[in-house]
Amino acid sequence: MSITIRSDRHGLPDGAGAGRVVLPESATFPFLRAPALPGELGRLGNYRVFRLIGSGGMGKVFFAEDMTLQRDVALKVMCLPPGEDVGSWWERFLREARALAAIKHPNLVTVYQTGEDRGTMFLAMELLKGESLETRLRNKTPLEFDELLRIAEETATGLSAIHERGLIHRDIKPGNIWLEAETRGQTTDSASSLTPRVKILDFGLVRDIHEDTHLTEAGAVVGTPAYMSPEQVRGWALDQRTDLFSFGCVLYTMATGHQPFAAINPIAQAAALVADTPSRVRKLNPDIPEPLSNLIAELLSKNPSDRPATAAAVVKRLQDIRDGFDRDSDTEVIEAARRSFWRRHRTVLALVACVWFVATGVILGAALTRDRGKTATPTNTPVAKETAPQFISELPVLDYYEFPPPGHLPPHVDGKVRVRGVLSPHGLFMHGAPSFGQQMFTSYSLDKKYARFQSEVAMIDSSDEWSGPLVFVVTADGKELWHSKVMGVGTPKEACDLDVIGVSVLTLGLRTAGNHRGAHGGWIEPRLVNAPPTSGGGFE
Numbered sequence: 001m002s003i004t005i006r007s008d009r010h011g012l013p014d015g016a017g018a019g020r021v022v023l024p025e026s027a028t029f030p031f032l033r034a035p036a037l038p039g040e041l042g043r044l045g046n047y048r049v050f051r052l053i054g055s056g057g058m059g060k061v062f063f064a065e066d067m068t069l070q071r072d073v074a075l076k077v078m079c080l081p082p083g084e085d086v087g088s089w090w091e092r093f094l095r096e097a098r099a100l101a102a103i104k105h106p107n108l109v110t111v112y113q114t115g116e117d118r119g120t121m122f123l124a125m126e127l128l129k130g131e132s133l134e135t136r137l138r139n140k141t142p143l144e145f146d147e148l149l150r151i152a153e154e155t156a157t158g159l160s161a162i163h164e165r166g167l168i169h170r171d172i173k174p175g176n177i178w179l180e181a182e183t184r185g186q187t188t189d190s191a192s193s194l195t196p197r198v199k200i201l202d203f204g205l206v207r208d209i210h211e212d213t214h215l216t217e218a219g220a221v222v223g224t225p226a227y228m229s230p231e232q233v234r235g236w237a238l239d240q241r242t243d244l245f246s247f248g249c250v251l252y253t254m255a256t257g258h259q260p261f262a263a264i265n266p267i268a269q270a271a272a273l274v275a276d277t278p279s280r281v282r283k284l285n286p287d288i289p290e291p292l293s294n295l296i297a298e299l300l301s302k303n304p305s306d307r308p309a310t311a312a313a314v315v316k317r318l319q320d321i322r323d324g325f326d327r328d329s330d331t332e333v334i335e336a337a338r339r340s341f342w343r344r345h346r347t348v349l350a351l352v353a354c355v356w357f358v359a360t361g362v363i364l365g366a367a368l369t370r371d372r373g374k375t376a377t378p379t380n381t382p383v384a385k386e387t388a389p390q391f392i393s394e395l396p397v398l399d400y401y402e403f404p405p406p407g408h409l410p411p412h413v414d415g416k417v418r419v420r421g422v423l424s425p426h427g428l429f430m431h432g433a434p435s436f437g438q439q440m441f442t443s444y445s446l447d448k449k450y451a452r453f454q455s456e457v458a459m460i461d462s463s464d465e466w467s468g469p470l471v472f473v474v475t476a477d478g479k480e481l482w483h484s485k486v487m488g489v490g491t492p493k494e495a496c497d498l499d500v501i502g503v504s505v506l507t508l509g510l511r512t513a514g515n516h517r518g519a520h521g522g523w524i525e526p527r528l529v530n531a532p533p534t535s536g537g538g539f540e
Contacts, residue, residue, distance in 0.1 A: 029041060029042060029049075029052075029060075031044065031077065031079070031117075031118070031119075031120040032044055032049055033117075033118075036048075041062070044064070044075065044077065044117050044120065044122055045115045045116075045117040045122060046066060046067050046068055046115075047064040047065065047066060047067065047073065047075055047122075047124065048064060048065045048067055049062045049063075049064045049075060050062070050063045050064060050065070051063040053074070054074075056202075056204075058078060058079075058089060058092070058093065058204055059076055059077050059078045059079045059093075060076075060077050060079050061074050061075065061076045061077075062074070062075045062077065063075075063127065064124070066112070066124065072127045073112060073124045073125060073126065073127055074124075074125045074126065074127045074128070075122055075123070075124055075125075076122060076123040076124075076125060077120060077121070077122045077123075078090065078093050078120070078121045078122070090121055092204060093121055093123065093204075094114070095203075095204075095206060095207075096123070096202075096203040096204050096206060097111055097114040097123050099162075099165075099167055099203045099206045100125070100203055101114075102165055103161055103162065103165055103167075105157075105158060105161040106197065106199075107154050107155070107157050107158030107161065107197070107198055107199055107200060108158050108161060108162070108199060108200050109125055109126060109128065109178070109199050109200070109201050110125065110126040111123060111124070111125050111126075112124040112125060112126070128178050128180050128199060129180060129181060130178060130179045130180040130181045131178075131179055132174065132175055132176075132177065132178055132179070132201075133151065133174040133175075133177040133178070133179060133250070133254075134173075134174035134175040134177075136174075136179060137174055137253060137254065137257075141253075141254075141256075141257030141258075141488065142254065142255050142256055142257045142285050142486055143254045143255070145287060145288065145289075148251075148254045148255060149292070149318060149321065149322050150198075151177070151179070151198055151254065152251055152254070152318055153315060153318045153319065153322070154197065154198035155172075155177055155198050155200065155247065155250070156247065156311050156314045156315045156318060157311075157315050158198065158199070158200040159172070159200070159243055159244075159247060159311040159314075160310070160311035160312045160314075160315055162200070162206075162243075162311075163240040163243070163310065163311050163312075164312075166208055166209050166210070167206050167207065167208060167209065168206065168207055168209055168238060168239065168240050168242060168243055169200065169203065169205065169206055169243050169246075170205040170206065170207060170223055170232070170238070170242065170243070171202060171204070171205045171223055171224055171227075171246075172200070172227060172243050172246035172247050172250060173224045173226070173227040173246065173249075173250065174250055174253065175224075176200060176201045176202045177198060177199075177200060177201070177250065178198065178199040178200075178201050179197075179198060180197045180198075180199055205223065207238075209239055209240065223246075225266050225269040225270065225273075226249065226259050226261060226262070226263075226269060227246045227249045227250065227259075228242075228245075228246065228273060229241075229242040229245035229246060229273070229304075230245070230273050230274050230302050231304060232245075233270045233273050233274055234274070239304070240310065240311065241304040241307050241309075242304070243311070244299050244307050244308060244311065244314065245299060245300060245301075245304075245307065247299060247311075247314070248260075248296055248298075248299025248300040248307075249261070249300070251292075251295075251296045251299065252278065252281060252296055252300065255281045255284075255285055255288050255292070255293075255296065256281055256284045256285050256469060256486060257285075257469050257486060257488055258469060260278035260300060261273050261276060261278065274302070278300065280293055280297060281293040281296050281297070283471075283511065284469060284471060284486050284511070285485070285486045286483060286485070287485065289321060291317075291320075291321050292318075292321055295308075295314070295317050295318070295321075299314070389454075389527035389528065389529050390450065390527060390528040390529070391426040391525070391526065391527050391528075392426075392428065392444055392453075392455075392506075392508070392523075392526040392527060392528060393426045393427075393428060393526070394426075395444045395445065395446075395528075396444070396445055397442055397443065397444060398443040398444060398445050398505060399441075399442075399443040399507075400441060400442040400443065401440055401441050413431070413462050413520065414462075415429045416429065416462075417429055417460050417522035417523070417524060418460055418461045418462070418522075419458045419460055419461060419493060419522060419524060420461065421461065424522065424524040424525050425525075426525050426526070426527070427522050427523060427524050427525060427526075428442065428508060428522070428523035428526055429460070429520065429521075429522060430442075430508075430510040430520070430521040430522070430523070431519075431520055431521075440509060440510040440512070440521075441473075441475075441507050441508065441509035441510070442507070442508055442509075443505055443506070443507040444505070444506050444507075444508075445504070445505060446500060446503050446504060446505065446506050446528065447504060448501075448502050448503065448504055449528075449530075450500055450501075450503070450528040450529065450530060451499070451500065451501050451528075451529060451530050452497065452498060452499060452500060452528070452529050453474065453496070453497075453498045453500045453506060453526070453527075453528055454495075454496065454497050454498075454525075454526075454527055454528075454529065455495075455496045455523050455524060455525060455526035455527065456493045456494065456495050456496065456523075456524040456525070457472040457484050457487070457493065457494050457496060457521065457522065457523055457524065458487065458491065458492070458493040458494070458521075458522055458524065459487055459488060459489050459490075459491060459519070459520065459521060459522070460520045460521065460522035462520045463489050463519055463520045464489075464519070469486045469487060469488045469519075470486075470487050470488075470510055470511065470512060470519055470521045471483055471484055471485075471486055471487070471510070471511040472484040472487070472494075472496070472508075472509070472510060472511075472521060472523070473507075473508075473509040473510070473511060474496060474498060474506070474507070474508060474509070475506070475507040475509060476498075476500060476503040476505070476506055476507075477503055477504055477505055478505075481498050481500075482496055482498055483511075484496070487521075493524065500528070508523055508526065
């Protein structure tokens, strides 16, 4: 059962006397005893129950207070639909409680007590504040490299603790990874720094490695389809490496912004897990260092023997990537940090550079014109003459690959490049439809006549809100010159300014992966010029 415990406490009482929480009339909880104080929904065992904060297939989770210890808890109550076998579910409920109680680890949710009140079973756990990784990914993808690596290390550390007890989780996914905000350490200005502590949730499917792990009592394969291992889909016997495959799916999603085996229905999902190989992470997100991309590919191996042997080994690999102990990763990590720094601070750095150049020019000018009894004379140095830009849409097309073919766009798509309502008159539209791994492209003849290629790129307004990520690519005479960052709906425009002196054929392309229905990319005012770029002049 997946539980989402929200961080906001609005409407939750801090003590006796707080206002009553108003729930819909349909929200009835007959297993609770009548409330004794204002603000309560009711009572269960030794707990005052205030508010429903989550639910799943096996029960409900409430915000509650331990009346003896006077501490807030998350109270998980087993609530089954009529006709379900209470005995088997109670056994599963106890299995979760025993697994959590057996492992004390900072990256696992803590269980305080299990109990029963008038036939209703419950589990009291620590109340977490923050958000799930699933929520974080809905708001921000892909994650920044530092955040991704921190979450990955802590999750793998928690998995290692589970596996060392001879258990497997069987349901590792973003919804079961919690990012708890807490104060850790101090910043240079003595202000508190909030850093998420990762906790693994929901041990409802946990099993001992020596048990028959591949089937439930009802004979159905268990788990979350998008994050199940191939052996889990097939119903084969499982070991700890099934969790590592699921963890690899989580890493892939954090790094690229989409699932590695996305599909439109459970049958297609199962087929993809068993047979498909996702695109390399580094191909979709060049900011990911090669060692991390390689690790994710290993975790997603179809054969368990090709994956890392243990979660502890994965933790070590992640630490090597972060700390630079792996020599092959040093340059990649540094370059990723540099690119990330430049993206965050490019405006400030550009202003500093402009001020420096202006100041240097003033100083040199003053020195050269200082009165020394000499008169400056003009030189005959030629000055490059800038010509009007040549929009690439006006050049002849040498070759192309498009899907759908020209003239066969969906009825609601006009092929115009509009970004946030602004039309690019000379824009180039590309429809990122599923292409079985092929890259959309259009090639133009430059005949070595131009000095620079300039454009901006973005997902355009006609893209569906669920569109998958795109990467724009520029190739010159068969050699890749540039690619954009991974771009999704709402990603800011990215500028492209390239030296194309001596280039005969320029190709503009679009990479896609997975289900990209309705993903529309736009080259904004792509143009060729014969002089170095000047400041300003962007498409707004």
